[in-house]
Amino acid sequence: MEIQGVGIGRGVAVGPVIHMAAGLDVPGDEARPENLTADAEFSRVESALASVNRDLLARAKAAQDGQGAKDAAPILTALAQMAQDPALKTSIRSLLDGGKTAERSVYEAFADFEGKLQAIGGYMGERANDLHDVGQRVIAHLLGVPAPGVPESDKPFVLVAPDLSPADTSSLDMTKVLAIVTIEGGPTSHTAILARSRGIVAVVGAQDAAGLSDGQTVIVDAAAGKVTADPNQEQIEKAEQARREADQAKALRGRPGQLKDGTRIPLLANVGKPADADPALEYGAEGVGLFRSEFLFLGNEQAPGVEEQAKAYRALLERFPGRKVVIRLLDAGADKPLPFLTQADEPNPALGLRGLRTLKVHSQVLEDQLEALARADAETNADLWVMAPMVADEHEADYFVRLGKSKGLKRVGVMAEVPSIALMADKVAKVADFVSIGTNDLTQYTLAADRTLGSVASYQTAWHPAVLRAIKLIADAGQANNMPVGVCGEAAADPDLAVVLAGIGVTSLSMTPVALDDVRAELAKHTMDEAKALAARALDGEFYHPQGW
Numbered sequence: 001m002e003i004q005g006v007g008i009g010r011g012v013a014v015g016p017v018i019h020m021a022a023g024l025d026v027p028g029d030e031a032r033p034e035n036l037t038a039d040a041e042f043s044r045v046e047s048a049l050a051s052v053n054r055d056l057l058a059r060a061k062a063a064q065d066g067q068g069a070k071d072a073a074p075i076l077t078a079l080a081q082m083a084q085d086p087a088l089k090t091s092i093r094s095l096l097d098g099g100k101t102a103e104r105s106v107y108e109a110f111a112d113f114e115g116k117l118q119a120i121g122g123y124m125g126e127r128a129n130d131l132h133d134v135g136q137r138v139i140a141h142l143l144g145v146p147a148p149g150v151p152e153s154d155k156p157f158v159l160v161a162p163d164l165s166p167a168d169t170s171s172l173d174m175t176k177v178l179a180i181v182t183i184e185g186g187p188t189s190h191t192a193i194l195a196r197s198r199g200i201v202a203v204v205g206a207q208d209a210a211g212l213s214d215g216q217t218v219i220v221d222a223a224a225g226k227v228t229a230d231p232n233q234e235q236i237e238k239a240e241q242a243r244r245e246a247d248q249a250k251a252l253r254g255r256p257g258q259l260k261d262g263t264r265i266p267l268l269a270n271v272g273k274p275a276d277a278d279p280a281l282e283y284g285a286e287g288v289g290l291f292r293s294e295f296l297f298l299g300n301e302q303a304p305g306v307e308e309q310a311k312a313y314r315a316l317l318e319r320f321p322g323r324k325v326v327i328r329l330l331d332a333g334a335d336k337p338l339p340f341l342t343q344a345d346e347p348n349p350a351l352g353l354r355g356l357r358t359l360k361v362h363s364q365v366l367e368d369q370l371e372a373l374a375r376a377d378a379e380t381n382a383d384l385w386v387m388a389p390m391v392a393d394e395h396e397a398d399y400f401v402r403l404g405k406s407k408g409l410k411r412v413g414v415m416a417e418v419p420s421i422a423l424m425a426d427k428v429a430k431v432a433d434f435v436s437i438g439t440n441d442l443t444q445y446t447l448a449a450d451r452t453l454g455s456v457a458s459y460q461t462a463w464h465p466a467v468l469r470a471i472k473l474i475a476d477a478g479q480a481n482n483m484p485v486g487v488c489g490e491a492a493a494d495p496d497l498a499v500v501l502a503g504i505g506v507t508s509l510s511m512t513p514v515a516l517d518d519v520r521a522e523l524a525k526h527t528m529d530e531a532k533a534l535a536a537r538a539l540d541g542e543f544y545h546p547q548g549w
Contacts (some may be wrong), residue, residue: 004185004547005206006457007225010495010518012243013158013179013201014236017216020161020168024139024146027103032096041102048106048141049083049335052134056080059167067260074272074298075130075190081299082134088113103142110135130190131164150177158218160209169194179220179226181209186457187490196493199514203227205457213276220469221435251519254285257509257520261527264504268324268510269522270488274312277319279513284520287324287383289436289510290488291316293369297330303341303365309372310379317380324383326436326510328368328415331389332358341365351448355390355415356400366403374407385411387436392418394427400430415488417441422470425477426462432483439489443467458547462491465541467503476506487511495522500543503528503535 022441032041060076082088088109095105110131117128127140149160149168156178159325161168163184169191172180179201185191186205195202201210201222209227212218219228219239228235257267268289269280280288282312296304296312317325332341332354370386377384388400391414413434414421421428421435426436439462444451444533446467449459462468471487478485486508491497493515499522501509511519526534537543 001229003181003203003206003208003212003227005181005203005209005227006192007222008147008187008192008195008202008204009493009515010223011179011199011201011220011244012222012239012246013220013345014231014239015156015158015178015217016214017212017218018153018157018214019152019158019212020159020164021148021151021228024136024143024145027101027107027139029071029100029104032101036101038093038096041105042094044142045062045092045096045106045138046089048138049089050100051141052137053080055137056083056134056167059170068536074295074324075194076170077299079130079134079166082131083138090380097483103139106135106138106142110138111384129163130166133167137167150169158220160212162210163189164191166194169198169200172198172200174198174200179203179204179218181212181218183207183210184457186451186453186460189451190534193490193512196490197514198386215474246518249517252524254519255284255518255520256286259439259523259526259528259530259531264423264510265498265523266324267516267523268326268486268488268508269513269516271316271370271513272509274315274319276513278314281319283513283516285513285516286535287320287326288316289324289326289486289508291325291327293327293330294332297332303368306368306372306375309369310375313376314380315372317376317382317384320382322381322383324385326385326387327373328436328484329356329359329386329388330365331355334472350444355417356388356396357390359388360399370404374409377409383411384409385413385434387413387434389415389438390417390441391415391428392420393424394431397421397428398431401433416474417445418468419446422473425474426480429477429481429483434484434486434487435470435478436486436510437474439467439471439487439491442470442489443491446470453515461544462489462494462497463538463544465539465544468500468535468539470500472504478507479505484508493519495519499523499526499531500535500538502526503531503533504539506530 056076057080060073077102091109092105095108114128114131116170136149153176156176158178159180161182163182182191182204188288192204202218203220203222203225207370219231257265266286268287269285270290271280271288272292273295296309341358358545373386386404386409391397397414401412411433413432415438416435443462447459449456451460475485484507487501492509493511495518498509498519
């Protein structure tokens with residue numbers, strides 16, 4: 001039996017299935033015993049919340065220090081903050097005053113907040129799953145039982161779960177977990193992103209995987225996006241050979257990204273903080289194609305000062321002397337709300353004030369960030385490129401480029417995530433120094449399919465010809481105006497798609513560091529003529545296979 005999903009990376013794994021342990025039972029709604037006062041129960045709740053907060057912060061620090069997925073650190077920090085949310089505490093206290101038990105009060109308060117987030121949908125809807133995980137951990141602490149999570153096993157196994165929380169994904173024991181298969185989620189969900197950053201073989205959105213049994217042998221083939229149950233010996237041997245071939249890609253590490261005929265396609269790394277320079281350099285990145293500056297702002301009550309920011313930017317730039325480093329300005333809004341910038345009750349944040357729109361409203365934050373970048377650039381010798389997120393057209397591009405140049409920045413460009421920028425690419429190319437395409441958002445906005453929803457996971461692919469044609473509009477405009485066009489979304493980490501993107505006219509690719517080996521090896525197998533031929537077929541939809549139609 002073959003189960004189709006969405007593969008993350010190119011890895012292959014073979015092993016027995018173990019399902020994620022079931023969640024806690026819903027606490028009963030019986031009246032609280034009279035000998036337990038609301039004050040005493042609230043004290044227990046506060047202790048449980050504090051304990052969960054400490055645990056998640058410890059996991060975040062461990063991730064940041066290199067013990068686990070570094071991309072998990074900001075996510076775990078955000079989860080820890082959920083465990084100390086004042087509004088949640090107020091709701092829990094009110095339920096306790098109404099006579100409910102501590103466990104039931106926590107359950108109802110969290111469920112109420114989860115429902116509100118789900119009603120908003122989109123990015124905020126995904127936060128509901130994160131909030132649910134926090135609530136389960138608090139209830140487990142109150143009950144004195146282990147929190148639901150990854151099962152323990154003496155032997156390596158394939159983990160099958162409805163989905164994984166960021167805390168679970170970041171703490172997977174890589175000596176035991178051969179691969180993960182999730183029933184829900186898409187290629188840009190937290191599970192997928194963290195799996196890719198840790199080099200975990202994964203297939204997500206495999207809805208029929210719920211029917212797999214514990215102990216059943218499966219092949220998880222991320223390249224094909226499928227799970228094969230009860231494989232025969234020949235299938236197992238082919239899977240093992242594919243795994244060995246994937247390991248051979250490491251032999252090219254350290255060489256520049258290029259096609260078989262020598263056409264250069266620089267391979268860069270996506271990083272989230274200065275410390276992430278280590279894995280980027282380890283995997284042979286030629287520079288940084290996307291530095292997410294959000295880590296300086298998340299978890300703060302106010303924006304950091306100019307010097308604090310400049311110090312962080314210097315720390316990154318100093319690691320890449322003479323190399324290209326692309327820094328994206330703060331992308332606040334949608335799934336990254338900030339109390340000092342974004343509205344908590346915005347009805348549709350994914351289509352609201354985010355990215356450059358938010359920065360324009362809060363112009364001091366924008367000016368300070370540009371000033372900090374200019375200072376760091378003046379004090380280091382990296383090749384700094386600066387870009388704004390969520391730019392819709394040439395007017396917004398011109399506004400940002402002029403502002404950046406007025407601060408002394410040399411290369412100022414924009415991100416292409418909104419489909420309108422592709423339609424206006426010929427005009428954008430006349431005002432911007434470069435365009436970097438964020439395929440995660442470009443895909444969800446082009447296909448009107450929330451990238452966090454498993455129900456539309458089949459749409460979350462940049463292989464869709466509509467997405468590729470949007471990319472081609474930008475690449476063509478870049479070529480006509482001598483403007484570099486890069487891709488920094490998850491699509492760049494797909495080795496086969498990387499060849500197609502090169503054939504379309506993309507001039508550089510940036511990805512999570514662990515994907516660099518496979519992409520470098522795949523590019524080296526094709527000439528530019530071959531890449532263009534593959535691109536023509538992809539643009540015609542030959543490689544896109546819609547599911548369910």
